[in-house]
Amino acid sequence: MTEGRMMRGIHWIAVLALLLACGGPMAAEPDEADIERTGKETAGLIDGGGRAPAEAGAMDPATAMQVLAELGRPGQELDAEQQARLQAAKDTLYGAKGSDRRLKNEDTVRRQLGLDAVAAQKKADWLARQPADWKLHRHSARGGEADLVVRVGDVDNLGFGWPVDFDPFSGASTPPHAFPFTPDPQDPDGTDRIMVISGYAGDAATKKDGYTTRTRRPANNPQPVTLEFETRGLTPQAVQLQLFVDDFQAPSFGNRYRVLLDGREAPHMAEALNTLRQRGPIGKLITLQLLPEQFDLLADGRLEIAIDDADTDAGDGFAIDFVRLLVNPGGTRQLASLHGRILDKRSREPIPGAMASAAATAEGRADAEGRYALSDVPAGLAVVVASHPDYEPGHASIDLEAGARGELDFLLVPRQETSRVLEKALREDGRVDLYGILFDTAQATLRPESEQTLEQVLALLQRRQELKLVIAGHTDSQGDTAYNASLSQRRAAAVLAWLVERGVAAGRLASEGHGESRPVASNATEEGRARNRRVEIRRQP
Known part of the structure; x- marks a missing residue:
């Protein structure tokens, strides 16, 4: 030839x-x-x-x-x-x-x-x-999906457009796409651009994703997303945040995102983002619930959402196509359902009464066989937490397309608050919630059963002499807000005093109280309130 x-x-x-x-x-x-x-x-x-x-x-x-x-x-x-x-x-x-x-x-x-x-x-x-408003960089409407829908960012898949017949609200993931290096000048801050966590310092040995290796400061600095809206005649009963997110990979890179709403920590939202394993890069809708204790943030008609990790040197970059706020969402949303079992990891026995929560948007209690069911779960990436007072919370995420019925099982580990466990949690997460420190009702008096956990915190401080801690108190929402803030401060101070009395230098410790302002679960159930009543320790900068 x-x-x-x-x-x-x-x-x-x-x-x-x-x-x-x-x-x-x-x-x-x-x-x-x-x-x-x-x-x-x-x-x-x-x-x-x-x-x-x-x-x-x-x-x-x-x-x-x-x-x-x-x-x-x-x-x-x-x-x-x-x-x-x-x-x-x-x-x-x-x-x-x-x-x-x-x-x-x-x-x-x-x-x-x-x-x-x-x-x-x-x-x-x-x-x-496609709806005409998708092309708008900011949009607000009353009625339809919710009493109020506010969006920042055009609905355009980071500028790459959607595949034919793709519905970004259906829960489906986008195909992999290129990196959004050059945002449109009209794109609002925090949307349609690569952002790399501010804690990343460029250590040569640090694991990095494509977003991090292909961009530089200051262009890739994290930017908050700001929503502005009219609140007249609006009484929030339920509030959701929808984010079309891209390339979040905290479990792969070892970083821990924090979410701030108007500067206030939203731990349950951070908990959700820190489970995401997006690769590609690909885009996915995630729906998060504002808890009632956060509704006051909407009163001034402005909500700033900041997502960042300032504490780790992990090379995890991320992007956001758009953010939507839905106040009092209605029945026109695209929904799915979820079921599964919650079991003891060691014995494989069911854990009756355990709670499953899909980012606080839907909750269900496990029956005698450990089975739970969640209905009306927003389509998209559902981040689910399984919890019980005697166990460490379990976290998992599952893709749910509209109309689907997903299945997700949990194997929970009995709660342990040993000094080694606390040290590992501080090293990986920078903070840890302690549920073994208990107080008399409405008092700042430590109960005798708190000694075991307190001794483990003391042992950690004695072994790690360079360690400095902030001790933060949190309450549930029952009672007066101002009283809860004061109570949480007094409880944190009581823990600090216990440690100082046993030889820990006061200069290594600080205390603060946040009352009911930083919930990690809904206060609508006793299980949720039990998760919110906690003492948190975190590393000082």
Whole structure:
């Protein structure tokens, strides 16, 4: 076989592969409306079949395809020059007259033009069906999905657009896409751009993702997203935040995101983001619930959402396409359901009464066999927490598309608050909630059963002399807000005093009280209130 014949064979195989990739059987021969695109990629693959450039005229395949698309429509009246150009284009693409490949090439080109035209029309129809407000960088509306819907960021998949018929609110993930290096100047702060956690210092040994390795400061600094809205006549009963997030990978990189709402910690939201394992990069909708103790943040008609990790040197970058606030969401949302079992990891026995919560948007209690069920879970990436007072909380995420019924089981580990466990949690998370420190009701008096956990904190401080801790008190929402803030401060101070009395230098410790302002669970259930009543220790900077 000559080199020329071999190359023509390779080209022909490439054409067949391309056609198979476009969906299998050939489309019918295109009509006048179909032949409307250039098909440059196909033109570059078509073999000329022994064409004779001297007779056909000098014309490259891409130009020939353009000429064919413009002048090859049936019924057109062409002058002599146009007829000559059309003939030259055909000879370039199909091969010289008399070639045994001419008819095959002609059929291939015309069918590919038809396939391209059908695909282009399908894309155009999809774009026409998209809501007009998706193109807006900021949007607010009353009624429909919720009493109030506020969005920051245009709905455009970080500027790459959506696949045909893709619904970003259905819970489906986007296909992998390129990096959004250059945001549109009109994109609001915090949207459609790569952001790298502020704690990343560029250590050569640090694990880094593509977002981190391909960008630099200050362009990739984290930016908060700010929502502004009219609150007149609005009484919040339920509030959700929807974020279309991209490339969050905290479990893979070892970082721990924090979420601040108007500067106030939202631990249950951070808990959700820190379970995400997005790769690709790909995009996914996640729905988070504001807890009633956070509704006061909406009173001024402004909510700033800041996502960052300032404490670790992990190289995890992330992006956000848009953020939506839904006040009093209604029945038009896309929902799914979830069920499973909650078991003891060691014995595999059920844990009756354990709670499962999908980012506080839906909750269910386990029965005698450990089975739970959640209905009306917002479609998207559902981040679920299983909890019981005697066990460490379990965290998991699951993709749920609208109308789906997912299954997710949990194996919980009995709660341990040894000095080694506390040290590991501080090293990995920077903080740990202590549930073994107990107080008399509405008092700051330590109960005797707190001694075991307190002794473990003391042992940790004695072993790690360089360690400095902040001791923070938290309460549930029962009782007066101001009283709860004072009570939590006094309880944190009582723990600090216990440690100082046993030889820990006071300069290594600080105390603070947050009352009911930083819940980790809903206060609507006793299980949720039990999770909110806690003493937190965290490393001082």
